[in-house]
Amino acid sequence: MPKYKVTRSDACINCGTCAKSCPYHVHERREGHNRVKPPIDYKCIGFECQNQDFCCVGKCPRQALSLSLNPMYETLGDFRWTADMITGTWIMAETGLPPERKDLEYNTGNSGGGFDKLRFKFPAKPAKVDPSEISTDIPLNRRKDGRADVVISTPVYGGGMSFGSVSLPTMVSKARNACIWNTFSCTGEGGYPEMLKPYDDHMITQVATGLFGVREETIQRVKIVEFKYAQAPNPALADTSSEKRTRKVWPKCAKP
Ligand code: SF4
Numbered sequence: 644m645p646k647y648k649v650t651r652s653d654a655c656i657n658c659g660t661c662a663k664s665c666p667y668h669v670h671e672r673r674e675g676h677n678r679v680k681p682p683i684d685y686k687c688i689g690f691e692c693q694n695q696d697f698c699c700v701g702k703c704p705r706q707a708l709s710l711s712l713n714p715m716y717e718t719l720g721d722f723r724w725t726a727d728m729i730t731g732t733w734i735m736a737e738t739g740l741p742p743e744r745k746d747l748e749y750n751t752g753n754s755g756g757g758f759d760k761l762r763f764k765f766p767a768k769p770a771k772v773d774p775s776e777i778s779t780d781i782p783l784n785r786r787k788d789g790r791a792d793v794v795i796s797t798p799v800y801g802g803g804m805s806f807g808s809v810s811l812p813t814m815v816s817k818a819r820n821a822c823i824w825n826t827f828s829c830t831g832e833g834g835y836p837e838m839l840k841p842y843d844d845h846m847i848t849q850v851a852t853g854l855f856g857v858r859e860e861t862i863q864r865v866k867i868v869e870f871k872y873a874q875a876p877n878p879a880l881a882d883t884s885s886e887k888r889t890r891k892v893w894p895k896c897a898k899p
């Protein structure tokens with residue numbers, strides 16, 4: 644979606660001046676043709692061009708050209724992924740280069756960076772802290788309703804990564820780390836390979852729309868089941884052959 648709209652009015656006499664002057668090839672007149680083609684708006688750099696002596700709006704001998712913001716552009720994106728950021732990212736995907744245009748922002752969006760700018764500042768002389776006074780434990784079931792009391796030692800867990808989109812060693816590595824950190828790893832969609840069985844106490848079975856690899860048994864063996872309601876089409880399918888190919892058997896890790 645173009646950010647700017649370059650409008651050519653009926654006053655145009657097809658002189659071709661705009662095609663010659665615009666270095667961004669918004670206007671084109673093919674060799675041997677008398678008419679300039681409709682402007683290719685998305686290539687236009689917008690109002691910053693008006694300070695340049697090549698600006699087509701000022702060069703047109705008939706004042707037939709005008710520049711405006713595309714009202715549709717403002718409907719694009721959100722606070723984090725602004726229209727400028729989406730467009731800048733698209734340009735990078737198309738060209739492999741950061742956008743030259745100064746009107747596009749492609750780093751932080753309106754959030755000013757969010758976690759992109761997360762920094763830890765440690766004092767030069769840290770105060771002495773008794774480690775026993777610090778706990779990052781989080782009890783997950785505080786209702787005391789008879790279901791499993793689960794306490795994780797760190798306030799993060801490994802999100803679902805489907806078997807098929809990642810390999811078995813990756814899944815087992817995630818599970819082992821969840822074990823070491825006393826937290827959880829999620830199967831994602833695509834199955835619950837048998838090699839994850841030793842880590843059942845640290846696994847979450849994901850039940851997603853495709854139900855790939857979900858069985859009653861894979862639900863019952865874990866303490867947590869994650870329901871995923873929304874997802875675009877996903878080609879991740881269980882590939883149990885990769886499990887057979889991997890010979891190494893990792894031992895069950897000790898509880899921290
Ligand atoms: S410079 Fe103006 S008159 Fe000439 S082709 Fe472009 S729009 Fe038409």
Ligand code: SF4
Pocket residue numbers: 649664665666667668669670686687688689692693697698699700710
């Ligand atoms: S305003 Fe500048 S970039 Fe846009 S069409 Fe005219 S010359 Fe090209």
